[in-house]
Amino acid sequence: MKLAKKNDIIIIAVVALIASGLAAWFLIKNAGAEKGAYAEIYYKSRLVERIHLTSAGEREFSVEEVPDVVFKIYDDGSIGFIKSDCPDKVCINSGRLSKKGHFAACLPNEIYVKIVAEESTGADIIIG
Protein backbone atom coordinates (compact mmCIF):
# COMPACT_ATOMS: atom_id res chain seq x y z
CA MET A 1 0.00 0.00 0.00
CA LYS A 2 2.79 2.29 0.99
CA LEU A 3 4.66 1.44 -2.17
CA ALA A 4 1.62 2.11 -4.29
CA LYS A 5 1.29 5.50 -2.73
CA LYS A 6 4.88 6.28 -3.51
CA ASN A 7 4.33 5.22 -7.08
CA ASP A 8 1.30 7.41 -7.37
CA ILE A 9 3.36 10.41 -6.54
CA ILE A 10 5.92 9.53 -9.17
CA ILE A 11 3.24 8.99 -11.76
CA ILE A 12 1.75 12.34 -11.01
CA ALA A 13 5.16 13.89 -11.31
CA VAL A 14 5.65 12.22 -14.67
CA VAL A 15 2.25 13.36 -15.83
CA ALA A 16 2.95 16.85 -14.58
CA LEU A 17 6.25 16.81 -16.42
CA ILE A 18 4.54 15.80 -19.62
CA ALA A 19 1.89 18.42 -19.05
CA SER A 20 4.38 21.21 -18.46
CA GLY A 21 6.36 19.99 -21.43
CA LEU A 22 3.22 20.30 -23.48
CA ALA A 23 2.52 23.74 -22.12
CA ALA A 24 6.00 24.90 -23.00
CA TRP A 25 5.62 23.45 -26.46
CA PHE A 26 2.36 25.30 -26.95
CA LEU A 27 3.92 28.54 -25.80
CA ILE A 28 6.83 28.12 -28.16
CA LYS A 29 4.44 27.37 -30.98
CA ASN A 30 2.40 30.43 -30.13
CA ALA A 31 5.37 32.71 -29.80
CA GLY A 32 6.49 31.82 -33.30
CA ALA A 33 3.00 31.85 -34.75
CA GLU A 34 2.76 35.37 -36.08
CA LYS A 35 6.03 35.04 -37.95
CA GLY A 36 4.48 32.80 -40.57
CA ALA A 37 1.26 34.75 -41.00
CA TYR A 38 -0.22 35.05 -44.46
CA ALA A 39 -3.21 36.99 -45.65
CA GLU A 40 -5.42 35.09 -48.04
CA ILE A 41 -7.79 37.12 -50.16
CA TYR A 42 -10.77 35.37 -51.68
CA TYR A 43 -13.04 36.70 -54.38
CA LYS A 44 -16.25 34.74 -55.01
CA SER A 45 -14.81 31.90 -52.91
CA ARG A 46 -11.71 31.73 -55.08
CA LEU A 47 -8.27 32.42 -53.65
CA VAL A 48 -6.92 35.37 -55.65
CA GLU A 49 -4.01 36.55 -53.50
CA ARG A 50 -1.79 35.10 -50.81
CA ILE A 51 0.61 37.48 -49.09
CA HIS A 52 3.31 36.80 -46.53
CA LEU A 53 2.50 39.67 -44.20
CA THR A 54 5.69 40.09 -42.24
CA SER A 55 7.84 40.37 -45.33
CA ALA A 56 5.38 42.40 -47.39
CA GLY A 57 6.35 45.90 -46.25
CA GLU A 58 3.92 48.80 -45.97
CA ARG A 59 1.86 49.23 -49.12
CA GLU A 60 -1.61 49.69 -50.56
CA PHE A 61 -3.05 47.47 -53.24
CA SER A 62 -6.16 46.07 -54.88
CA VAL A 63 -6.81 42.73 -56.41
CA GLU A 64 -7.37 42.72 -60.13
CA GLU A 65 -10.95 41.48 -59.85
CA VAL A 66 -12.12 44.29 -57.53
CA PRO A 67 -10.21 47.49 -58.24
CA ASP A 68 -12.56 49.64 -56.10
CA VAL A 69 -11.60 47.82 -52.92
CA VAL A 70 -8.23 48.87 -51.51
CA PHE A 71 -6.24 46.98 -48.88
CA LYS A 72 -3.35 48.27 -46.86
CA ILE A 73 -0.54 46.24 -45.37
CA TYR A 74 0.98 48.05 -42.39
CA ASP A 75 4.61 47.86 -41.34
CA ASP A 76 3.68 45.82 -38.27
CA GLY A 77 2.49 43.03 -40.55
CA SER A 78 -1.24 43.68 -40.22
CA ILE A 79 -3.67 44.16 -43.09
CA GLY A 80 -7.01 45.91 -43.43
CA PHE A 81 -9.53 47.29 -45.87
CA ILE A 82 -9.01 51.03 -46.28
CA LYS A 83 -11.27 51.85 -49.22
CA SER A 84 -14.39 50.33 -50.68
CA ASP A 85 -17.33 51.44 -52.77
CA CYS A 86 -19.74 49.40 -50.61
CA PRO A 87 -22.65 51.12 -48.83
CA ASP A 88 -21.93 50.20 -45.19
CA LYS A 89 -18.10 50.20 -44.91
CA VAL A 90 -18.25 47.37 -42.38
CA CYS A 91 -15.14 45.98 -44.12
CA ILE A 92 -13.14 49.10 -43.25
CA ASN A 93 -14.59 49.22 -39.74
CA SER A 94 -13.38 45.67 -39.16
CA GLY A 95 -9.96 47.19 -38.52
CA ARG A 96 -6.55 45.65 -38.94
CA LEU A 97 -6.07 41.90 -39.08
CA SER A 98 -2.87 40.30 -37.87
CA LYS A 99 -3.47 37.01 -36.10
CA LYS A 100 -4.34 33.64 -37.48
CA GLY A 101 -8.12 33.36 -37.46
CA HIS A 102 -8.79 37.07 -37.95
CA PHE A 103 -11.06 37.70 -40.90
CA ALA A 104 -13.03 40.47 -42.52
CA ALA A 105 -15.27 40.68 -45.53
CA CYS A 106 -16.73 43.19 -47.93
CA LEU A 107 -19.94 41.37 -48.70
CA PRO A 108 -21.32 43.62 -51.45
CA ASN A 109 -18.05 43.06 -53.32
CA GLU A 110 -17.90 39.36 -52.42
CA ILE A 111 -14.37 39.72 -51.15
CA TYR A 112 -13.05 38.02 -48.04
CA VAL A 113 -9.69 38.19 -46.33
CA LYS A 114 -8.41 35.91 -43.60
CA ILE A 115 -5.17 35.42 -41.78
CA VAL A 116 -3.64 31.97 -41.90
CA ALA A 117 -0.40 30.61 -40.54
CA GLU A 118 1.41 27.32 -40.47
CA GLU A 119 1.42 27.48 -36.70
CA SER A 120 -1.65 27.75 -34.54
CA THR A 121 -2.28 30.65 -32.17
CA GLY A 122 -4.65 28.51 -30.12
CA ALA A 123 -8.01 30.10 -30.75
CA ASP A 124 -10.61 28.09 -32.64
CA ILE A 125 -12.41 31.16 -33.80
CA ILE A 126 -12.00 34.88 -33.39
CA ILE A 127 -15.06 37.06 -33.51
CA GLY A 128 -15.50 40.77 -33.42
Next chain:
Amino acid sequence: MAQMKKLAALFILLITALSSGCTNKPNRYQAEFISLFDTVTVIVGYSESREDFTLLAEKIKNKLEEYHMLYDIYNEYEGINNIKTINDNAGTAPVQVDGKIIDLLEFALEQYEATGGAVNVAMGSVLSIWHDYRTRGINSPANAHLPPPELLREAARHTDIYDIKIDKELSTVYLNDPDMRLDVGAVAKGYAVEQTALWLERQGVTNLLLSVGGNVRAIGGKLDGEYPNMPWVISIRNPDKSAPDSDLMSVLIADGSLVSSGGYERYYTVDGARYHHIINPDTLMPSDYYEAVSVICPGSGMADALSTAIFNMPPKKSMNYIESIPNTEAIFIFKDGSIEYTSGFESLIYSNQ
Protein backbone atom coordinates in the same frame (compact mmCIF):
# COMPACT_ATOMS: atom_id res chain seq x y z
CA MET B 1 15.38 -1.61 -10.94
CA ALA B 2 12.00 -3.29 -11.02
CA GLN B 3 10.42 -0.01 -10.09
CA MET B 4 12.15 1.80 -12.93
CA LYS B 5 10.87 -0.72 -15.44
CA LYS B 6 7.40 -0.18 -14.15
CA LEU B 7 7.85 3.51 -14.55
CA ALA B 8 9.17 3.17 -18.05
CA ALA B 9 6.20 1.03 -18.98
CA LEU B 10 3.83 3.61 -17.60
CA PHE B 11 5.52 6.38 -19.48
CA ILE B 12 5.28 4.49 -22.75
CA LEU B 13 1.65 3.76 -22.09
CA LEU B 14 0.92 7.43 -21.62
CA ILE B 15 2.81 8.43 -24.71
CA THR B 16 1.13 5.83 -26.90
CA ALA B 17 -2.25 6.78 -25.50
CA LEU B 18 -1.51 10.37 -26.48
CA SER B 19 -0.10 9.60 -29.88
CA SER B 20 -2.63 6.93 -30.84
CA GLY B 21 -5.24 9.45 -29.85
CA CYS B 22 -3.69 11.69 -32.44
CA THR B 23 -3.48 9.21 -35.28
CA ASN B 24 -7.01 7.87 -34.85
CA LYS B 25 -8.52 11.32 -34.67
CA PRO B 26 -10.48 12.44 -37.69
CA ASN B 27 -8.98 15.47 -39.38
CA ARG B 28 -10.00 18.98 -38.49
CA TYR B 29 -11.43 21.15 -41.23
CA GLN B 30 -12.82 24.64 -41.56
CA ALA B 31 -15.29 26.05 -44.06
CA GLU B 32 -16.30 29.66 -44.62
CA PHE B 33 -18.83 31.42 -46.78
CA ILE B 34 -20.21 34.94 -47.06
CA SER B 35 -23.47 34.37 -48.89
CA LEU B 36 -25.88 34.21 -45.94
CA PHE B 37 -27.30 36.66 -43.38
CA ASP B 38 -25.19 39.49 -44.77
CA THR B 39 -22.17 38.22 -42.85
CA VAL B 40 -19.39 35.64 -42.63
CA THR B 41 -20.21 32.05 -41.64
CA VAL B 42 -17.47 29.81 -40.27
CA ILE B 43 -17.77 26.06 -39.64
CA VAL B 44 -15.06 24.14 -37.80
CA GLY B 45 -15.42 20.37 -37.51
CA TYR B 46 -13.92 16.95 -37.94
CA SER B 47 -14.26 14.44 -40.72
CA GLU B 48 -12.44 11.42 -42.10
CA SER B 49 -11.82 13.23 -45.34
CA ARG B 50 -12.11 16.59 -47.03
CA GLU B 51 -14.96 15.21 -49.15
CA ASP B 52 -16.93 14.18 -46.06
CA PHE B 53 -16.47 17.58 -44.49
CA THR B 54 -17.44 19.40 -47.67
CA LEU B 55 -20.67 17.40 -47.74
CA LEU B 56 -21.36 18.30 -44.11
CA ALA B 57 -20.58 21.98 -44.70
CA GLU B 58 -22.93 22.03 -47.69
CA LYS B 59 -25.71 20.48 -45.63
CA ILE B 60 -25.21 23.17 -42.98
CA LYS B 61 -25.19 25.89 -45.60
CA ASN B 62 -28.44 24.61 -47.12
CA LYS B 63 -30.10 24.46 -43.71
CA LEU B 64 -28.98 28.00 -42.85
CA GLU B 65 -30.10 29.19 -46.26
CA GLU B 66 -33.68 28.06 -45.54
CA TYR B 67 -33.69 30.34 -42.49
CA HIS B 68 -31.89 33.11 -44.36
CA MET B 69 -34.62 33.25 -47.03
CA LEU B 70 -37.49 33.00 -44.56
CA TYR B 71 -36.13 35.69 -42.22
CA ASP B 72 -35.08 38.12 -44.97
CA ILE B 73 -36.69 41.56 -44.73
CA TYR B 74 -35.18 42.99 -47.94
CA ASN B 75 -35.49 40.33 -50.64
CA GLU B 76 -38.22 38.21 -52.17
CA TYR B 77 -37.73 34.59 -53.16
CA GLU B 78 -39.86 32.76 -55.64
CA GLY B 79 -42.39 30.46 -54.05
CA ILE B 80 -41.58 31.59 -50.51
CA ASN B 81 -43.53 33.83 -48.18
CA ASN B 82 -40.99 35.44 -45.86
CA ILE B 83 -40.79 38.31 -43.38
CA LYS B 84 -40.74 40.77 -46.27
CA THR B 85 -44.02 39.29 -47.54
CA ILE B 86 -45.52 39.83 -44.08
CA ASN B 87 -44.28 43.44 -44.07
CA ASP B 88 -45.58 44.08 -47.57
CA ASN B 89 -49.03 42.91 -46.43
CA ALA B 90 -49.12 44.95 -43.21
CA GLY B 91 -52.66 46.09 -42.48
CA THR B 92 -53.87 44.32 -45.60
CA ALA B 93 -53.94 40.55 -45.24
CA PRO B 94 -52.65 37.63 -43.17
CA VAL B 95 -49.78 35.82 -44.87
CA GLN B 96 -49.40 32.08 -44.77
CA VAL B 97 -45.85 31.25 -43.72
CA ASP B 98 -43.54 28.39 -42.80
CA GLY B 99 -43.67 27.32 -39.15
CA LYS B 100 -40.06 28.48 -38.77
CA ILE B 101 -41.26 32.10 -39.05
CA ILE B 102 -43.97 31.61 -36.47
CA ASP B 103 -41.51 29.90 -34.10
CA LEU B 104 -39.10 32.83 -34.47
CA LEU B 105 -41.82 35.44 -33.83
CA GLU B 106 -43.08 33.59 -30.78
CA PHE B 107 -39.53 33.35 -29.46
CA ALA B 108 -39.09 37.07 -30.12
CA LEU B 109 -42.29 37.87 -28.23
CA GLU B 110 -41.09 35.80 -25.26
CA GLN B 111 -37.80 37.72 -25.23
CA TYR B 112 -39.60 41.05 -25.57
CA GLU B 113 -41.63 40.26 -22.46
CA ALA B 114 -38.72 38.77 -20.51
CA THR B 115 -36.50 41.81 -21.16
CA GLY B 116 -39.15 44.43 -20.53
CA GLY B 117 -39.18 45.44 -24.19
CA ALA B 118 -35.42 45.87 -24.59
CA VAL B 119 -35.46 43.82 -27.80
CA ASN B 120 -38.39 44.41 -30.12
CA VAL B 121 -38.78 42.85 -33.59
CA ALA B 122 -41.69 45.19 -34.32
CA MET B 123 -39.36 48.21 -34.50
CA GLY B 124 -38.80 47.95 -38.25
CA SER B 125 -40.34 51.37 -38.98
CA VAL B 126 -37.81 53.09 -36.70
CA LEU B 127 -34.85 50.95 -37.74
CA SER B 128 -35.47 51.55 -41.43
CA ILE B 129 -35.25 55.32 -40.90
CA TRP B 130 -31.87 54.90 -39.21
CA HIS B 131 -30.81 52.50 -41.94
CA ASP B 132 -31.62 55.06 -44.64
CA TYR B 133 -29.90 57.95 -42.85
CA ARG B 134 -26.87 55.75 -42.14
CA THR B 135 -26.54 54.59 -45.74
CA ARG B 136 -26.88 58.14 -47.07
CA GLY B 137 -24.44 59.47 -44.46
CA ILE B 138 -21.79 56.90 -45.33
CA ASN B 139 -22.28 57.54 -49.01
CA SER B 140 -21.96 61.28 -48.59
CA PRO B 141 -20.18 62.07 -45.28
CA ALA B 142 -20.40 65.84 -45.81
CA ASN B 143 -24.19 65.58 -45.87
CA ALA B 144 -24.58 63.11 -43.01
CA HIS B 145 -27.55 63.95 -40.82
CA LEU B 146 -29.42 62.53 -37.86
CA PRO B 147 -33.03 61.54 -38.40
CA PRO B 148 -35.37 64.30 -37.12
CA PRO B 149 -36.81 63.30 -33.70
CA GLU B 150 -40.38 63.88 -34.87
CA LEU B 151 -39.87 61.45 -37.74
CA LEU B 152 -38.59 58.80 -35.30
CA ARG B 153 -41.39 59.48 -32.83
CA GLU B 154 -44.03 59.14 -35.53
CA ALA B 155 -42.50 55.81 -36.65
CA ALA B 156 -42.35 54.64 -33.03
CA ARG B 157 -46.13 54.84 -32.85
CA HIS B 158 -46.17 51.76 -35.07
CA THR B 159 -43.99 49.41 -33.05
CA ASP B 160 -46.51 47.64 -30.81
CA ILE B 161 -45.37 44.01 -30.85
CA TYR B 162 -48.91 42.90 -29.91
CA ASP B 163 -50.04 44.04 -33.33
CA ILE B 164 -48.36 40.90 -34.68
CA LYS B 165 -51.31 38.54 -35.00
CA ILE B 166 -50.31 34.90 -35.27
CA ASP B 167 -52.77 32.17 -36.19
CA LYS B 168 -50.96 28.93 -35.52
CA GLU B 169 -53.74 26.76 -36.87
CA LEU B 170 -53.74 28.48 -40.26
CA SER B 171 -50.01 29.20 -39.96
CA THR B 172 -50.52 32.87 -40.80
CA VAL B 173 -49.04 36.13 -39.60
CA TYR B 174 -50.83 39.47 -39.88
CA LEU B 175 -49.57 42.90 -38.91
CA ASN B 176 -52.55 44.77 -37.53
CA ASP B 177 -51.05 48.17 -38.36
CA PRO B 178 -50.40 49.22 -41.96
CA ASP B 179 -47.34 51.28 -40.93
CA MET B 180 -45.71 48.57 -38.86
CA ARG B 181 -42.68 46.64 -40.15
CA LEU B 182 -40.87 43.64 -38.71
CA ASP B 183 -37.08 43.74 -38.39
CA VAL B 184 -35.80 40.48 -36.98
CA GLY B 185 -32.12 41.46 -37.21
CA ALA B 186 -31.59 41.25 -33.45
CA VAL B 187 -32.80 37.68 -33.08
CA ALA B 188 -32.93 35.87 -36.43
CA LYS B 189 -29.28 34.91 -36.90
CA GLY B 190 -28.91 33.49 -33.42
CA TYR B 191 -32.21 31.66 -33.66
CA ALA B 192 -31.28 30.18 -37.05
CA VAL B 193 -27.89 29.10 -35.74
CA GLU B 194 -29.52 27.44 -32.75
CA GLN B 195 -32.06 25.56 -34.86
CA THR B 196 -29.31 24.46 -37.24
CA ALA B 197 -27.15 23.25 -34.34
CA LEU B 198 -30.06 21.31 -32.82
CA TRP B 199 -30.69 19.76 -36.22
CA LEU B 200 -27.02 18.77 -36.53
CA GLU B 201 -27.11 17.21 -33.06
CA ARG B 202 -30.11 15.15 -34.12
CA GLN B 203 -28.07 14.01 -37.13
CA GLY B 204 -25.42 12.69 -34.76
CA VAL B 205 -22.85 15.49 -35.04
CA THR B 206 -20.96 15.59 -31.73
CA ASN B 207 -18.10 18.08 -32.18
CA LEU B 208 -18.57 21.19 -34.27
CA LEU B 209 -18.24 24.95 -34.06
CA LEU B 210 -20.60 27.17 -36.03
CA SER B 211 -20.39 30.94 -36.24
CA VAL B 212 -22.68 33.15 -38.28
CA GLY B 213 -21.44 36.70 -38.00
CA GLY B 214 -20.18 36.18 -34.47
CA ASN B 215 -23.20 34.18 -33.36
CA VAL B 216 -21.10 31.28 -32.13
CA ARG B 217 -22.61 27.93 -31.19
CA ALA B 218 -20.49 25.00 -30.05
CA ILE B 219 -21.61 21.40 -30.33
CA GLY B 220 -19.56 19.40 -27.83
CA GLY B 221 -15.89 20.26 -27.42
CA LYS B 222 -12.90 20.01 -29.73
CA LEU B 223 -11.13 16.77 -30.60
CA ASP B 224 -7.67 18.24 -31.14
CA GLY B 225 -7.30 20.22 -27.93
CA GLU B 226 -4.85 19.91 -25.07
CA TYR B 227 -7.08 17.19 -23.58
CA PRO B 228 -9.98 15.12 -24.93
CA ASN B 229 -13.15 17.04 -25.65
CA MET B 230 -11.59 20.27 -24.47
CA PRO B 231 -13.93 23.26 -24.86
CA TRP B 232 -13.45 25.41 -27.94
CA VAL B 233 -11.35 28.54 -27.55
CA ILE B 234 -13.34 31.56 -28.68
CA SER B 235 -11.32 34.73 -28.99
CA ILE B 236 -13.12 38.06 -28.74
CA ARG B 237 -11.66 40.92 -30.75
CA ASN B 238 -11.09 44.25 -29.12
CA PRO B 239 -13.93 46.58 -30.15
CA ASP B 240 -11.39 49.39 -30.03
CA LYS B 241 -9.78 48.78 -33.40
CA SER B 242 -6.98 51.23 -32.67
CA ALA B 243 -5.86 49.35 -29.54
CA PRO B 244 -2.47 47.63 -29.71
CA ASP B 245 -4.01 44.32 -28.60
CA SER B 246 -6.25 43.22 -31.40
CA ASP B 247 -7.92 40.55 -29.26
CA LEU B 248 -9.50 41.24 -25.88
CA MET B 249 -9.55 37.78 -24.40
CA SER B 250 -10.48 34.22 -25.18
CA VAL B 251 -13.09 32.10 -23.46
CA LEU B 252 -13.77 28.37 -23.31
CA ILE B 253 -17.11 27.08 -24.56
CA ALA B 254 -18.42 23.55 -25.01
CA ASP B 255 -22.08 22.94 -25.83
CA GLY B 256 -22.89 26.59 -25.55
CA SER B 257 -23.17 29.90 -27.36
CA LEU B 258 -21.52 33.27 -27.42
CA VAL B 259 -22.95 36.33 -29.10
CA SER B 260 -21.62 39.89 -29.07
CA SER B 261 -23.39 43.15 -29.74
CA GLY B 262 -21.60 46.39 -30.37
CA GLY B 263 -21.69 49.56 -32.34
CA TYR B 264 -18.13 49.47 -33.62
CA GLU B 265 -18.66 47.99 -37.09
CA ARG B 266 -21.99 49.24 -38.35
CA TYR B 267 -22.16 52.98 -37.84
CA TYR B 268 -21.94 56.36 -39.49
CA THR B 269 -20.48 59.66 -38.42
CA VAL B 270 -22.35 62.94 -38.00
CA ASP B 271 -20.38 66.07 -36.97
CA GLY B 272 -17.56 63.89 -35.70
CA ALA B 273 -19.76 61.64 -33.53
CA ARG B 274 -20.49 58.01 -34.26
CA TYR B 275 -24.05 56.72 -34.52
CA HIS B 276 -24.33 52.95 -34.67
CA HIS B 277 -27.12 50.55 -35.60
CA ILE B 278 -28.45 49.27 -32.26
CA ILE B 279 -31.36 51.53 -31.49
CA ASN B 280 -32.72 51.82 -27.97
CA PRO B 281 -36.52 51.34 -28.09
CA ASP B 282 -36.98 53.95 -25.34
CA THR B 283 -34.85 56.79 -26.68
CA LEU B 284 -35.06 55.81 -30.39
CA MET B 285 -31.35 56.70 -30.51
CA PRO B 286 -28.28 54.44 -30.70
CA SER B 287 -27.77 52.91 -27.29
CA ASP B 288 -24.67 54.38 -25.68
CA TYR B 289 -24.10 52.56 -22.39
CA TYR B 290 -21.40 50.23 -23.78
CA GLU B 291 -18.89 49.82 -26.55
CA ALA B 292 -19.79 46.14 -26.73
CA VAL B 293 -21.31 43.31 -24.72
CA SER B 294 -21.06 39.54 -25.08
CA VAL B 295 -23.39 36.92 -23.69
CA ILE B 296 -22.56 33.26 -23.05
CA CYS B 297 -25.43 30.84 -22.48
CA PRO B 298 -26.55 27.43 -23.76
CA GLY B 299 -28.69 28.53 -26.72
CA SER B 300 -27.60 30.80 -29.54
CA GLY B 301 -31.10 32.26 -30.06
CA MET B 302 -31.19 33.28 -26.42
CA ALA B 303 -27.62 34.65 -26.54
CA ASP B 304 -28.45 36.78 -29.59
CA ALA B 305 -31.63 38.24 -28.09
CA LEU B 306 -29.96 38.82 -24.71
CA SER B 307 -26.91 40.56 -26.15
CA THR B 308 -29.10 43.12 -27.91
CA ALA B 309 -31.36 43.46 -24.89
CA ILE B 310 -28.60 44.14 -22.36
CA PHE B 311 -26.85 46.49 -24.80
CA ASN B 312 -30.02 48.57 -24.47
CA MET B 313 -30.13 48.42 -20.65
CA PRO B 314 -28.21 50.64 -18.19
CA PRO B 315 -25.26 48.86 -16.52
CA LYS B 316 -26.75 47.87 -13.16
CA LYS B 317 -29.96 46.65 -14.70
CA SER B 318 -28.21 44.56 -17.35
CA MET B 319 -25.86 43.00 -14.80
CA ASN B 320 -28.73 42.08 -12.48
CA TYR B 321 -30.79 40.76 -15.34
CA ILE B 322 -28.08 38.37 -16.58
CA GLU B 323 -27.31 37.27 -13.01
CA SER B 324 -30.98 36.30 -12.65
CA ILE B 325 -30.81 33.85 -15.58
CA PRO B 326 -29.28 30.44 -14.88
CA ASN B 327 -26.23 29.29 -16.89
CA THR B 328 -25.87 32.72 -18.43
CA GLU B 329 -22.89 35.05 -18.23
CA ALA B 330 -22.02 38.36 -19.79
CA ILE B 331 -19.12 40.72 -20.26
CA PHE B 332 -19.59 44.47 -20.57
CA ILE B 333 -16.99 46.57 -22.36
CA PHE B 334 -17.36 50.26 -21.67
CA LYS B 335 -16.34 53.15 -23.88
CA ASP B 336 -13.34 53.98 -21.69
CA GLY B 337 -12.05 50.43 -22.21
CA SER B 338 -12.96 49.22 -18.73
CA ILE B 339 -14.56 45.82 -18.42
CA GLU B 340 -17.08 44.25 -16.06
CA TYR B 341 -18.44 40.77 -16.05
CA THR B 342 -21.01 38.65 -14.27
CA SER B 343 -19.96 36.44 -11.37
CA GLY B 344 -19.48 33.23 -13.35
CA PHE B 345 -17.74 34.73 -16.35
CA GLU B 346 -14.21 34.63 -14.97
CA SER B 347 -14.23 30.83 -14.79
CA LEU B 348 -14.77 30.71 -18.58
CA ILE B 349 -11.76 32.87 -19.43
CA TYR B 350 -9.00 30.97 -21.18
CA SER B 351 -6.58 33.82 -21.55
CA ASN B 352 -6.62 37.56 -21.19
CA GLN B 353 -5.62 38.97 -24.53
